Amino acid sequence: MSDEAAFLAAIRAAPTDDLPRLVYADWLDEHDRPGGGFLRAECELAALAPADPRREAMQGRLREAGRGVDPGWLASISRAPVEGCGVEFRFRCPKQWEQLQPTGEEGVRFCGQCRQKVFFCSSIEVAQTHASLGECVAVDPRLARKPRDLESSDWELGTFVMGLPLADDEPDPKSEEPPRPPSRRRG
DSSP states (O other): OOHHHHHHHHHHHSTTOHHHHHHHHHHHHHTTOTTHHHHHHHHHHHHSOTTOTTHHHHHHHHHHHTTTOOHHHHHHHOOOBEEOOOOOOSSOOOOBGGGSEEOSSTTEEEETTTTEEEEEESSHHHHHHHHHTTOEEEEOTTSOOOTTTTOOHHHHHSOEETTEEOOTTSOOTTTSOOOOOOOOOOO
16 A cells, blocks of 8 residues: 555544644655645644634635645545535534545545435536535535525526426416316216
8 A cells, every 4th residue: 555545544544633634744745745735724724613713714725725736636535514415413414525435436425324425516516506406515625605605596496397497488387277187977
């Protein structure tokens, strides 16, 4: 097993532990490979409380440190939160990308708690598409985000039949009365 494979295995074995990530970050820097700064920034961001005023600046630093990082590598290592999961839990759902089971597909993991695939998305548009289909997503942490950016008013406003929007001149099937069965005469 290569050094890098050993680092990745150690990270997968303890996804919430910063130490394997920070050791791997040092190794990446020593070998002039990208990603060390990203891993350090991600660890620092994870240590901040959600209401910490330094969070926004740290997210900017994370985005900057992630420039030039391979998206496939990022999908294998990121701590991106899972979004769009509509399952209600009686217990705390991990809802963190790094804690999900890798699958054979790059950028797809499996959540054993809600038994759903989760898709790592490297653009807001791709995340919106998955979210509109009711699928769980983890969004590339290098992307600038806005509140409710995975929601689209287009999905809520249109009427869809078999996945296609109705034409403007088509009657809304919800407003029509259902057809009545033919009457039977008994005689």
